[in-house]
Each structure stands twice: as structure tokens, then as C-alpha cells.
Amino acid sequence: MIEQWVDTLNGYLWNDILIYVLIGCGIWFSLRLKGIQFTRFIHMFSVLKMSTQSSSQGISSFQALCTTLAARVGTGNLMGVAVAISLGGAGAVFWMWVIAFLGMATAFVESALAQLYKEKGENGEFRGGPAYYMRKGLNSKAMAITFSLCLFFGYGFVFSAVQANSIAQAFQGSFGFEPLHTGIVITIVATAIILGGLRQIARFAEITVPFMGLAYVLVVGAVLIINIEHVPAIFYSIIASAFGLEEVVGGVFGAALQGIKRGLYSNEAGMGSSPNAAAAAVPYPPHPVSQGFIQMLAVFFDTIVICSCTAFVILLAKGSVNSAEGIQLTQQALALQVGDWGREFISFAILVFGFTSIVANFAYADNNLKYIKLDHFIGRWFLRIGFLVMLVIGSQATLTQVIALADLSVAMMTLVNVTAIILLTKAIVYITRDYDKQLASGHIPTFGVDRQKELELGLTEGIWSKRDKS
Template identity: 70%
Template sequence: MISEYVGIINGYLWGSILIYMLTACGIWFTWRLKLIQIRHFTHMFTLLKNSRKSSSQGISSFQALCTTLAARVGTGNLMGVAVAITLGGAGAIFWMWLIAFVGMATAYAESALGQLYKEKDSNNNYRGGPAYYMRKGLNSPALAVTFSLCLFFGYGFVFSAVQANSITDAFQGSYGVDPLVSGIVITVFAGLIILGGLKNIARFAELAVPFMGVAYLLVALCVIGLNIDKIPGIIVNIFQSAFGLAEAGGGVVGAAIVQGVKRGLYSNEAGMGSSPNAAAAADPHPPHPASQGYIQMLAVFFDTVIICSCTAFLILLMDGTQGSFEGIQLTQQALVQQVGSWGSDFITLAIMLFGFTSIVANFAYADNNLKYLNMDNLLGRWFLRIGFLSMLVYGSVATLGEMINLADLATGLMTVVNVTALFLLSKAVITITKDYQQQLKAKQLPTYLVDEQEVTALKLTPGIWNK
């Protein structure tokens, strides 16, 4: 019965509401920020040069990038792309690219706002995110609590269970390991890391994310390079399928759009309101909230345009055997067909690293929002820890369909609330972007300093950005 109701709600959310909201939000900020993802494309990369600077109050921009990539670059890049192609055809990849392109502007807006409205916790560490800019910027405690509940449900319980499901499925497919056994092992190791707090999670992500990303890209690019003569045909097929030129009937196009947007959002998280939680914890360089917007645009580009595309090409290079596999096992078999039996082992290792880093980053997001649920105390933190770790075990033995439906529900609820807030806070995003770009044009290091009057007008936390 629960599964049936979840399916009905998802049908409304993803059948119309979110498709229009996400597209409109991405187009809105792309227009209002004057194609920022194209005009300042190279600037995103230049910010990496000094991104490892941090302080006792916040993590570095590079750690924030790696933390959000740890959450983004997970099973969505390996399992999610496979699901999109299985249910939506090759055309789903085009819509995944499109939602990533406009989503870069959305990611910029939400992460810049996360930085702008951040504050310090009892340990003098920076904290922030959608709940913070909803309460301060919109003066809406109710909206902040609503979002925190949605995020707590998604990142505290559901999303990590999906990651655990894919990891245990990969180990079962490759080595026949009982999902419950591998699930318990994952849970134990996750528990050891999350007990160390956000800075411990950020340090782990800083080490693991570059390693796992580069290793997967090298293998995928080698396979693509060996099949470079087939890639133009695959790209043509993606575009034709996206607009129904390769199949009969419009239903295939509809499935491609829905699956592309669903899996694209689940992978890159633009508009969900997750990345601002990590972006707000950073002590940015340049010392301006807009700089974190640029850093998180880069995360969306790397996640979807680079990694998801590599997975898509691997799967679409398969010789007509896609239908006999699903989820992560489809990605495994795609690589096996290209490189031999060790391809299954490699994908198992990749999904373990991708999924595990996502698991620990997801906990950081949930923990960051305990304040707005009046649970930022010893009892609340242990409730989250026990519930979070228990769901890892449950996700290990649940079916893929059950976990995907719950993930789609949590993703949809978070996105509806956050995108609404982003539209209402457009003026603040545009204001800080103009300030940053004017200083950049004048060849100055962009620095955000405001007087008491501006602090009051924008409802910022006193002492964070004051002159």
C-alpha cells in the first residue's frame, strides 16, 4: 500500500510539476545571470588554484567541492544512468545533459545563497543551507522547517539506503556475497567515519573523491577511445531518440524526458538544496559568497557532463544485450563486454567508492539541518545516527524498485520547496553576482563586505560579512 501511494505521488511530482519547475528555474537563472555557465566557464577552473585554503571556522573550498562531489558522484552516475537508459532509451541522456546545463545556473544560485546566509554554530564553525536562507532571506521559519523535514527524510534515511543497495547488488553480482553481510560491513565503516563530524567527512572526501573520479574516468575514456569510430553514431542516436526521430510514438519521448530529468537531478542534485549545506561550511577564497556558486557549478559539470556521459557511452556501446540486465549490473556487463571479466571487478570497486563517499556526505547534510527540527542535541544526533545506519542495512536487502521510488519521492519534495525559495530570492543572487563580477572586471580580488544597514536589509547574520 505504501509503495502504491509513493508511486502515485511520484507520478504527479515527476509527471509534470518538477519537469516545469526545474526547467523554469534553470532557464530563469541562466537568463538573469546572463549565461554565467558559458561566459565564466573557465573562471570556475581558475578558482581551484587557491581552493585548499581553510580556517578553524570552516572547511576549504576544495573540501566543500569534494564533499558535494562525494554526494553527487555516487550510484546515480553508474546505476542511475543505467536506469535512465533502460526506462527512457538513449534519448534520456540528452535530457540529462540539458538539465545539467541549466542546472549549473541553479546550482550557482543555491550555493551562493548558502554562503551568503551562513552563520556560526556553538563550536564556532560555519553552517548554512536552504533552511537558513529560507528563514533569514524569506523570513519564513515554516518553510525552513518544511525543507529540513524533507532533507532529513531524504539524506538521513533514503538516499544512503539507495547507495547501499547498489553496492551490495554489485558485490552479489560479482562475487555472490550475501547482501546482508556486505550491508553490515558498509554500515560499520560508515559509522566509524560519521562519528567524526563534518570536518572528518570533508577530509575523507578530499582524499577519496579525486582518486575514484580519476580512476573511473581513465578506464572509461580508454574504452571510448578504443571505440571512437562508434561514438558519432551513438551521439546521433541520443539526439534522435530524445525527439522521437528514432522510434514510433511520442510515449518514448515522454519517457526519455522524465527519466533524463529524474536521473540527471538525482545525480547532479542541482536545485535539490543539498550542496548549499556543504558550500555554506566553507571559508571561501575569494572571500565572497559568489565564489562558492562558481565552485558548485563546476561540480555539476564534472558529475553529469563528464562522468554520467562516460557511463552512458559504455552502456550504449553494448551489442544488443541491455535488456537482460538492470541497474548497476547493466553497467558492469557493459564494461565486461569491452575489457573482459576484470571489468565487473572494477565497477564493483568503483560503485563501492562512489557509493560509500556519497553515504558519508549524505549524513553531513542531514546533520546540518538538525537545528531546524529542534534536534541539535545529544538525543537528536544519536537518533539520526541510529536511524541512518539502520537504513543502510535495510537498503542492502531491499529491492531496487523500492529504493528508487523512495529516492524519487524525497528528491521531489526537497526540490519543490527549494526551487520555490530560489525564485523568491532571485534579487539577492543577482546583487551579489554583480558585486563579484564588477570587482573581477576591475582586476580586484572579489571581497564581500557590507555595512550594518545592508546586513539588516538583507537579513544577514551579523559579524559574518561586516566591513
């Protein structure tokens, strides 16, 4: 009965509301910011080159990028793409690309706002996120609490269960390991990392994410080179299926629905998750907009690069692995191209991608304890215990149950966050123009405001003052 209720609510939220909200939000900010994901595409790589500075107050922008990629690059890239293609056909990949390019503008906005409205914690470290810009920028305590509850449920319990499920299924398919045993091992290792806080999580992500991401792209790149004659047909299939020129299960709407759902779940643009890490960074150039560029880049890497790699491998194997689903479809598709070691490689990739997502998810949930009155000893241990228990439960749950709960969590978070960032359009346009003006004049963009502007925007006193441009 609960499963039916969740499915019904998901159908209403996704089919009738979220598709239009997400596309509309991406178009709105693409227009208001003059196509920033295209006009500043090269510039965001320039910002990345200067992203390794950190301090006692915050992690580096590169660590923030790796932390958000750790959360983004997980089961959505290896398992979610397989689900999208199985349910929506090859056309789902096209709609994943669309939502990614639109989502780059959305990701820019939410992360720049998180930097703008950040504050300092008890130990002087930066912290922030959607709940903070809802409370400060919109003066809406109710919205901040609602978002924090949604994020606490999603990232504190559900999303990591999805990651644990995919890791367990991959290792069962490759090595015959019992899912329960895999779940217990994941839980033990996760415990050691999450107790170290955001800095330890960021250091872990900084090492693992670039290594595994590059390895995955290189392997798939080699497969595509070997099968270069089939690549044009794959692109045709994606475009044709997306616009109904090929018959697929669910038709054009089914392809769009699955592509958008899995695209959002993978790149997280608009969900309000990555701003939690973005706010903790020490940006360079010292301007909140620079962190927007870093997180815009994260969406590009996640969906346009890594998700596309998975999609191409699966579509190369079209018709040969129809009996598989989820992560095992990705495993079998790669094994068909490179041999049996492809299954083990995917198992290792999903272990690294999924596990880094797990620890990053915890950091997001922990960052929002303040707004649900759990930022104390008992509250933190409640989160830790519940989070770890769900890893064990998730490793044994069925794929459909886990995905349904994840979709519901994504929908609730996204609706609240997108509403907030649209209401804060004036603030994001102001800081983006300020950045562009300084860049055009040949200066390193540096954000600083007087007390009157602090009050007008609702900023934390002293964070961006002209006296202390931190």
C-alpha cells in the same frame, strides 16, 4: 498499498510539476545571470585553483567541492544512468545534459546563497544551507522547517539506502556476497567515519573522490578510444532518440522524464543538498559568489563528465546486455569491452562512489537538525542509529522500492528549495553584480556590507561586515 501510493504521488509530482519547475528555474537564472554557466565557464576553473585554503572556522572550498561530489557521484552516475537508458532509451542522456547545463546556474545560485546566509556554530565553525537562507533571507520559519524535514527524511534515511542497495547488488553480481553481509560491513565502516563530523567526512572525500573519479574517467576514456569509430553513432542515437527520430520505449516524453529525473538525482542541482557543504567552506576569493562557481563546477563534473562516461559504455553494449538492469547493466556493459575485470572495477567504483555518498549524506542531515529541534544529544543519536539501520535495510530492499522513495524525497526537497531561491533572486543578482564589478576592475572580489545592508538582506551580523570580511 504504500508502494502504490508512493508511485502515484511520484507520477503526479514528476510528470506534472517538477519537470517544468526545474527547467523553468534553470532558464530563469540563466537569463537573470546572463548565461553565467557559459560566460564564466573558464573562470570557475580559475576559482578552483585557489580553493585549498581552510581555517578553524571552516573547510576549504576544495574540500566542500569533494564533499558535494561525494554526495553527487554515487549510484546516480553508475546505476541511475542505466535505469534512465533502460526506461527512456538513449535520448534520456541528452535530457540529462540539458538539465545539467541548466542546473549549473541553479547550483550556482543555491550555493552562493548558502554562503551569503551562513552563520557560526557553537564552536565558531561556519554552517548554513537552504533552511538558513529560508529563515534569514525570506524570514520564513515554516519553509525552513518544511525543507529540513524533507532533507532529514531523504538524506537521513532514504538516499543512503539507495547507495547501500547498489553496493550490495554490485558485490553480489561480482563476488556472490550476500547483500545483508555487505550491508553490515558498510554500516560498521560508516559508523567510524560519521562520528568524526563534517571535517573528517571532508578529509575522507578529499582523498577518495578525486582518485576514483579520475580512475573511472581514464578507464572509460580508453574504452572510447578503442571504439572511436562507434562514437559518432552513439551521439546520433542520443540526439535522434531525444527528439523522436528513433523509436524508444516511452517516446520523447519518456526519454525526457527519465533523463531529468536521473539527471537531478545525480547532480542534485536545485535539491538544496550541496549548499549545506558549500556554506561550511572558507571561500577564496572571499566572496559568497566564489563558492557558487565551485559548486557549478561540481555539476559539470558529475553529469557532463562522469554520467556521460557511464552512458557511452552502456550504449556501446546496446543489444548485448538487455537482460540486466541497474548497476549490473553497467557492470556487464564494461565487462563486454574490457573483460571480466570490468565487473570488479565497477564494483570497486560503486563501493567508493556509493560509500562517499553515504557519509556525505549524513553530514547534510546532521546540519539541518537545528530547524527540526533535534540538535541535541538524543536527536543526534536518533539520526545516527536510524541512518545506520537504513543502510542494512537498504542493502536488501528491491531496486524499485528504493528508487521510488528516493524520487519522492527528491521531489519534496526540490519544490521547497526552488521556490525559496526564486524568491531570493534579488539577493543573488546583487551579489553576482558586486563580484563581476570587482573582477572587471582588476581586484580580487571581496564581499563586505555595512549594518544597514546586513539588515536589508537579513544576513547574520558580523559574518560579511566590512569590519570582518570572513
